[in-house]
Amino acid sequence: MDEQNLPRREREKLRQREEMLNAALALFSEKGYHNVSMQEIAEKAEFAVGTLYKFFRNKEELYKALISAQADRFHEALMQALGDGDGELAQLRSYIQAKGRVFMDNVACVRLYFAENRGASFNIKAGLDSAIRERCDVVLRRLAAVFAQGMDSGLFRRTAEPYHLALALDSLCNAFLFHWLEGRHPYPESPDIILNIFLHGLMD
Amino acid sequence: MDEQNLPRREREKLRQREEMLNAALALFSEKGYHNVSMQEIAEKAEFAVGTLYKFFRNKEELYKALISAQADRFHEALMQALGDGDGELAQLRSYIQAKGRVFMDNVACVRLYFAENRGASFNIKAGLDSAIRERCDVVLRRLAAVFAQGMDSGLFRRTAEPYHLALALDSLCNAFLFHWLEGRHPYPESPDIILNIFLHGLMD
Amino acid sequence: MDEQNLPRREREKLRQREEMLNAALALFSEKGYHNVSMQEIAEKAEFAVGTLYKFFRNKEELYKALISAQADRFHEALMQALGDGDGELAQLRSYIQAKGRVFMDNVACVRLYFAENRGASFNIKAGLDSAIRERCDVVLRRLAAVFAQGMDSGLFRRTAEPYHLALALDSLCNAFLFHWLEGRHPYPESPDIILNIFLHGLMD
Amino acid sequence: MDEQNLPRREREKLRQREEMLNAALALFSEKGYHNVSMQEIAEKAEFAVGTLYKFFRNKEELYKALISAQADRFHEALMQALGDGDGELAQLRSYIQAKGRVFMDNVACVRLYFAENRGASFNIKAGLDSAIRERCDVVLRRLAAVFAQGMDSGLFRRTAEPYHLALALDSLCNAFLFHWLEGRHPYPESPDIILNIFLHGLMD
DNA sequence: GATGAATGAGACTTCATTCAT
DNA sequence: GATGAATGAAGTCTCATTCAT
Known part of the structure; x- marks a missing residue:
């Protein structure tokens, strides 16, 4: 009241x-x-x-709170992006763009975020990891669902398991983003540069 | 002498x-x-x-020496793998397998290696990174050359820039390997599971 | 007013x-x-x-006030007990009983009280001690007076100085009470168990 | 070797x-x-x-080591004193003197020792207490044995239980020593001043 | 007059680094 | 040349005390 x-x-x-x-x-x-x-x-x-x-309560709590808060923002943005688009292709594009946007808007936090998800997580005695990982996986499974749906509707070919494709797309985004972070080359303005790798095979 | x-x-x-x-x-x-x-x-x-x-000289030097030595082994194995195969496809398969092998043989070092390359590198005041990154890039450019060669010979379609494809393939390997490391699912025994994602497009 | x-x-x-x-x-x-x-x-x-x-004014003041207040109660009870009885023997019995009663009724405070009077007093920068000690001594002198009176009236033999006897009786009470506090054996229900040690010599 | x-x-x-x-x-x-x-x-x-x-290892360990070492010395001196004398009376005198000597030689340690045994022991989380108390009790039981022996040989009357007498004698020593420590009056040079209180009853 | 959030000095403890043996 | 005892700066965390509301 x-x-x-x-x-x-x-x-x-x-x-x-x-x-x-x-x-x-x-x-x-x-x-x-x-x-x-x-x-x-x-x-x-x-x-x-x-x-x-x-x-x-202590330094570690502060750290966990920090990571947790940022992870929330991060994952929420990605989940929303996956719901946004109309059609599977649009959703994938939306995801790629959202990942780029959120990444660039929070470079500082991203460094920490990835430190947590790729390797150095064992510096901090676990407990946080599993929670964060789980939320990562939720996003990945949602992304996999987009691939699965595209396959069911005949839009995509079944070249790999949906979850593997989700993993692949996500890791590709990360790779490009890291290279951008390191100043090697820019994150592609158009999501299609990343997407094309999945859409049009090298051989067939 | x-x-x-x-x-x-x-x-x-x-x-x-x-x-x-x-x-x-x-x-x-x-x-x-x-x-x-x-x-x-x-x-x-x-x-x-x-x-x-x-x-x-001090703890940091020790750490750098450690990472550097491991990175040497790592990259040497990858470079050798890229030279091994006969034909571009074989070389890519060889690369994927070598990455898996080297990764699994040195899980301990990999944790550190990635802690260094994916995020937490700032735990140690730089200087190490650039050297390591450079060697990473050498491998990537070598990998890109395989893609380029495949394109020149008409084996591959030009769906993306060779370097981007190299980046993509490498990051995909990493992604699968990390999932394996976390116990989610096994690293594919056959390199084709990873390779197929690149070879046969989702749509066309 | x-x-x-x-x-x-x-x-x-x-x-x-x-x-x-x-x-x-x-x-x-x-x-x-x-x-x-x-x-x-x-x-x-x-x-x-x-x-x-x-x-x-501060934590120490609070502590001193606490000890002081409890000491007041404590010593008042003892002084009253010494006035109560009829005849010296009765007064001594009354004292022993009062000491036991007051002790058991305020175990919490006793722990602190003795911490203050037996050793740990230096935890708190002095100033308190002397005031408390003085009040202790008032009781002891009053107790000594009982012994002196008993000697004057021919009831007691002059085996030791009255003040020494007072000291002795008091310390004996404390010793028994501490053993009770530590769960070794009960504080004697009858004051005579303590008193007898003074009344009837080991040898003569 | x-x-x-x-x-x-x-x-x-x-x-x-x-x-x-x-x-x-x-x-x-x-x-x-x-x-x-x-x-x-x-x-x-x-x-x-x-x-x-x-x-x-830490501050508490240091403290415990300190108390423990001093308690060793203390109790050893007392036990030895009880064995020294020839005849029960001499042993009691020896005990009273040893207590005075050891006390005066280690005033600093005594303050701590009594802080540990009389009250403030709960400032330090236990573990030490029980060990120290046990050693105290060993001395008391040895002292009680002297009284018991004196009774058996007909030297002492059975005015109280031997252990109670031991407790009484020990607490009386402590009381005199504390008064000396506080500057009230000297610890009696002759042990008989203390001993007499036990030997010759007030009344009988 | 009561409140309790904010303060910051100071306590315990660890550990990278040095240097006499 | 190897050793490892000694060092002391620096980190985490607590808590007595103050003061604006």
């Missing part, structure tokens, strides 16, 4: 939490989890260390 | 160095760079800490 | 103060001074931390 | 350990466990903090 009073404090809290997470994200993505001290995060967020600990 | 006398001491040194790197690899890949102490590495390698520092 | 109006507020204040001290006593005696935070005390007493600081 | 070489390093180690324990004892007994930092102990012992941690 008290939509004016209670939320006021509550909103303030959330804003502070946000600032802390932002500071942490910037630092973690620049220097890595172990090379950032709580002191540093507190300073960047312009709070005292103690205040940080009022919001997050 | 004195290939008998000097190398004797030299070989002994190299063997020690090898043992240190092996100990470090085992520990790093199990617990992560920051959760392993020099003391620990020294104990596992059965040397004194001081001796470790005779071989590597 | 205005025993109706001013004391009303005053009484309210005292009640609050009492609640704070009770909460503090419960926590201190359970976990020890240094393992209890002001936050914790405030929560248990159902006040805000700031309110605690309105009543006690 | 290597009584020259190995013990050399070993002795050095023990000397260092001793210095650390001495520094810790001085500080703990002056300011209390919680008011002394590891930094402080290290400085007083003229070592680096890290060196402290080479010898003691």
Whole structure:
């Protein structure tokens, strides 16, 4: 009921939490989890260390909260993209574009996100991983469904299992995005550059 | 020059160095760079800490040397695979298989390797990355050359730029391998499961 | 003067103060001074931390006030007991019983009290001790007076100085009580078990 | 065998350990466990903090080692005293004197020792207590045996149970010693002042 | 007058690195 | 040349205390 009073404090809290997470994200993505001290995060967020600990039980919790929040955004954007398009081809294009957009809008977070999903996850004692992985898989299965549907409707040929194709498409997007991140070459403006690899075979 | 006398001491040194790197690899890949102490590495390698520092200026150097050595092995195996096969198709199959083999034979190192190349590389203050990336790129360009050659000979259609195809094939291998690493599903015994995605398009 | 109006507020204040001290006593005696935070005390007493600081300048003041209040009760009970009995023997019995009663009724506080008087007093930078010790000594001198009186009246033999006997009786009570506290054996129901040691010598 | 070489390093180690324990004892007994930092102990012992941690896993271990070592000395001295004398009376006198001597020689440690045995023991999470208490009880039972023996031989009357008498004698020593520690009055030079209270009853 | 969020000094502990033996 | 004991900077986290609301 008290939509004016209670939320006021509550909103303030959330804003502070946000600032802390932002500071942490910037630092973690620049220097890595172990090379950032709580002191540093507190300073960047312009709070005292103690205040940080009022919001997050310890450094690892802070890290997990950070990753978790970003993963939410990430996966939500991708799921929405897959629902957007009209027809399987359009959905795939939408997915590729969404992945590029979300990636570029959150370069800092992406570094962390991938650190979590590709390799270094064992730096942080698990528990987070499985949750994140599961959400990744939800997206992949949804993507696989698009391939399956395309096959059922006769649009696609059955050259591989839908899930494998989903895995393939996703990994291809990642590969291009990483190369873009490393400054090698730009992420293709048109999703078709990526898509074509799947659509038109090399031989047949 | 004195290939008998000097190398004797030299070989002994190299063997020690090898043992240190092996100990470090085992520990790093199990617990992560920051959760392993020099003391620990020294104990596992059965040397004194001081001796470790005779071989590597500091912990970071040790780490870099480790990654670098493994990357050498890795890329050498891949380059050799690309030269092995007879004909472009055979070369691609050989590449996919080599990647799988090398990956499975060195799971420990792979975890570190990818931690280094996919995201968490910023845990260690750069300098290593560029060298590793360069060697990755050499492989990719060699792989691209196979695609280009296949196109020139009329074996492949020109559905995408050779380098893009190389990127795509490599990332697909990685994706499958990671899923295997995570216990999701096995890395395909036949390279054709991966290769087919490239050979036979979904639509045309 | 205005025993109706001013004391009303005053009484309210005292009640609050009492609640704070009770909460503090419960926590201190359970976990020890240094393992209890002001936050914790405030929560248990159902006040805000700031309110605690309105009543006690700092944690140490609170502690001193607590010990002091309990010491008051304690010594008052003992002094009263020494006045109660009819005849010296009865007074000694009364003292032994009062000590047992007061001890058992306030086990929590006793733990703290003795922590303060037997050893750990240096946990808190002095200042408290002397006041408490003084009150202890008042009781001991009163007890010594009973012995002296008994000697004067010919009831007791002069086997030792009255004050020494007082010291001895008191320490014996404490010793039995501590053993009871530690669950070794019960505090004697009859005060005579303790008293006999003084009344009837081992040899003569 | 290597009584020259190995013990050399070993002795050095023990000397260092001793210095650390001495520094810790001085500080703990002056300011209390919680008011002394590891930094402080290290400085007083003229070592680096890290060196402290080479010898003691953590602050509590250091404390326990300290108490334990002192308790050993203490109880050994008392047990020896009880064996020394010829005849029960002499043994009791010897005990009273030994208690006084050991007490005065180790005032600093005594403060800690009693903090551990009388009250404040709950400041440190148990584990130590029971071991120390047990050793206390060994002494008390030995003391009780002296009383029992005296009764059996007809030297003492059976005014109370031997263990109670032991408890009584010991607590009386403690009481006198504490008063001496507080500067009230000296610990009696002749043990008979204490002993007489037990030997010659007030009344009979 | 009460509140409790914010503060930041300071505690414990680890570990990369050095250097005397 | 190898050793490993010693170092001490730096990190994480707690908690007594203050002060704006």
